[in-house]
Amino acid sequence: MTQLLLSETLPSPVGAITILTDAAGVLRALEFEDYHDRMERLLRLHYPGGWRVDPASAPSDAMRAMTAYFAGDLAAIEALPTATGGTAFQRAVWAALRDVRAGRTVAYGDIAAAIGRPGAMRAVGMANGANPIAIVVPCHRIIGRSGMLTGYAGGLARKQWLLTHERAMLA
Template identity: 60%
Template sequence: MTPLLLSRFAAPVGTILLVHDDAHVLRALDFGDYEDRMHRLLRLHYGPFTLADAPAPHRTTQALQRYFEGDFGALAAIPVETGGTAFQRSVWAALRTIPAGHTATYGALARQLGSPGASRAVGLANGANPVAIVVPCHRVIGANGALTGFGGGLPRKQWLLEHEGAQARFF
């Protein structure tokens, strides 16, 4: 069994659940009202796991606090390690290259990864991202510029994009 630690962080978008290991590496970030989804993703990525309450790593909470205060580069300081397939991890790494205030489409990410026909697979990997905000899956929008699904709900996605100053169309 994979031992993991859970802490909570109060944020302007609601309670954030932080899952980390004993080395303070972030393994998952989800929202309090989506805890069941987080558990499902943890099982998919790690198999059997244990989850014990623990204080949040200071580096993680400090970076999140700075992000919500407008220092969008602060998230780069959070160490992240995830399970998932090699393709999923490549998508998640590509997500971290999308600057705050910008958006990308699934097709653009697929082309960036050298798989121009894989936009649907990119979308599935994006939806399986266990580390919201830090691995910014909220910055991916539809080809027509519209908001598409987000594990934390579309209103939260819109809030995050507006917070970052993105110029996407919100339908």
């Protein structure tokens, strides 16, 4: 079955962001516009029955929450409903990521332990990289065990900006 997704574009301090919600307003994807190819690849994985994207007729709750997040209200995105495809393992990783509060960082091993799979750090990394909902499912909050920033689908400069933004808003 084809999934209808409603599209909005949010200008942000880290570049334009595409927000895709369903007809019920549930956030389905959020990606930086210059990573459109990545979003298309993830949509093919999450919606094998196909999807159609139409422009949203009014600002969604996700658009309002993301606008508030960039304005400094970090909690605005915490309660946004999300839905994705993915495996049960991936969804467990993404749920654990949502428990990492703004301004904090965790290592891949911390997420692996949180989902009861302490030896699955690499698998957590793969699931993290397949996250279709940037920022709201805060994959930018995962760092290497050494404390160094590690890969981020939106680029390390954006990851650093997001972490700095969150820490500054909490200070």
